[in-house]
Amino acid sequence: MTFETPATRRVLVARPRGYCAGVDRAVQAVEKALELYGAPVYVRKQIVHNTHVVRTLEKRGAIFVEETEEVPEGAIVVFSAHGVSPAVHREAAERGLRTIDATCPLVTKVHNEARRFASQDYDILLIGHEGHEEVEGTAGEAPDHIRLVDGLGAVDTVEVKDPDRLVWLSQTTLSVDETTETVTRLKERFPNLIDPPSDDICYATQNRQVAVKEIAAEAQLVIVVGSQNSSNSKRLVEVALDHGADASHLVDDASFIRDEWLDGVTTVGVTSGASVPEDLVDGVLAHLAERGFADVEEVESVQESVRFALPHELRKDLRAGV
Numbered sequence: 001m002t003f004e005t006p007a008t009r010r011v012l013v014a015r016p017r018g019y020c021a022g023v024d025r026a027v028q029a030v031e032k033a034l035e036l037y038g039a040p041v042y043v044r045k046q047i048v049h050n051t052h053v054v055r056t057l058e059k060r061g062a063i064f065v066e067e068t069e070e071v072p073e074g075a076i077v078v079f080s081a082h083g084v085s086p087a088v089h090r091e092a093a094e095r096g097l098r099t100i101d102a103t104c105p106l107v108t109k110v111h112n113e114a115r116r117f118a119s120q121d122y123d124i125l126l127i128g129h130e131g132h133e134e135v136e137g138t139a140g141e142a143p144d145h146i147r148l149v150d151g152l153g154a155v156d157t158v159e160v161k162d163p164d165r166l167v168w169l170s171q172t173t174l175s176v177d178e179t180t181e182t183v184t185r186l187k188e189r190f191p192n193l194i195d196p197p198s199d200d201i202c203y204a205t206q207n208r209q210v211a212v213k214e215i216a217a218e219a220q221l222v223i224v225v226g227s228q229n230s231s232n233s234k235r236l237v238e239v240a241l242d243h244g245a246d247a248s249h250l251v252d253d254a255s256f257i258r259d260e261w262l263d264g265v266t267t268v269g270v271t272s273g274a275s276v277p278e279d280l281v282d283g284v285l286a287h288l289a290e291r292g293f294a295d296v297e298e299v300e301s302v303q304e305s306v307r308f309a310l311p312h313e314l315r316k317d318l319r320a321g322v
């Protein structure tokens with residue numbers, strides 16, 4: 001197949017993109033557990049929402065399960081970056097499982113806020129997506145106090161105990177703009193609604209959205225590398241469409257790109273979600289280069305230097321040379 005290659009064809013690559021500190025830590029936790037204790041290491045749910053990462057870890061000896069009851073008694077189980085509810089910790093303890101908790105510290109922060117506000121008898125409006133693992137984990141911290149607000153449509157229907165003792169929290173991977181709008185509408189309905197002490201939408205989600213806005217303003221097409229179940233990746237597609245891109249698609253890897261998407265396009269934007277390894281972006285850039293998009297420019301919007309230490313259970317065994 002031959003492709004037209006006008007000199008004007010270019011690619012703008014957003015920075016920051018790809019792995020965040022929480023994903024890096026969670027993936028390393030499984031890798032280190034496999035090195036330290038040997039296969040199999042069980043992982044409850046996808047360690048991060050990326051099919052390539054999951055398949056790679058499976059090849060190395062990780063076994064992914066949906067629930068702890070599928071893990072043999074006494075085995076090692078890693079909890080994913082999205083966090084788990086206290087009930088899951090209890091079940092694991094009852095079954096004598098050795099747990100490694102790879103919950104992102106920024107998700108743990110939201111859990112702590114939920115517990116604190118619940119202990120002060122606040123109702124908590126949790127803005128997030130129903131059924132998402134992170135939302136289930138956070139809601140499980142204070143089931144009697146948390147009311148889920150899934151999108152703007154839920155603002156008018158959510159019921160609360162006391163409108164004067166109300167706080168909102170959110171999932172860490174939402175659209176910043178959409179969440180701001182949801183909070184504005186909630187405050188119109190509940191004027192005494194209070195804000196959380198700090199942003200729940202994490203630095204990585206925010207930074208990737210800032211970066212995609214910058215490239216979307218100049219690109220007709222924005223390709224977001226990420227899996228369909230990755231919340232932060234899906235938000236990047238929405239943000240790109242809201243900020244100037246004519247089209248935007250979420251792809252697991254280069255093989256999902258359709259040539260017709262490139263018809264008449266001179267500038268393609270590329271970014272990736274927080275759970276996406278960089279080699280998948282490299283594959284997309286190589287695929288585009290073969291189609292005449294060889295002029296690649298990286299557009300840096302924000303510098304990132306956040307890193308998290310490995311889960312304490314692993315650090316202890318690594319120090320002890322287990």
Ligand code: SF4
Pocket residue numbers: 020021022023081104105106107172173202203204205232274
């Ligand atoms: S996206 Fe944010 S909250 Fe989720 S793992 Fe990464 S840093 Fe943590």
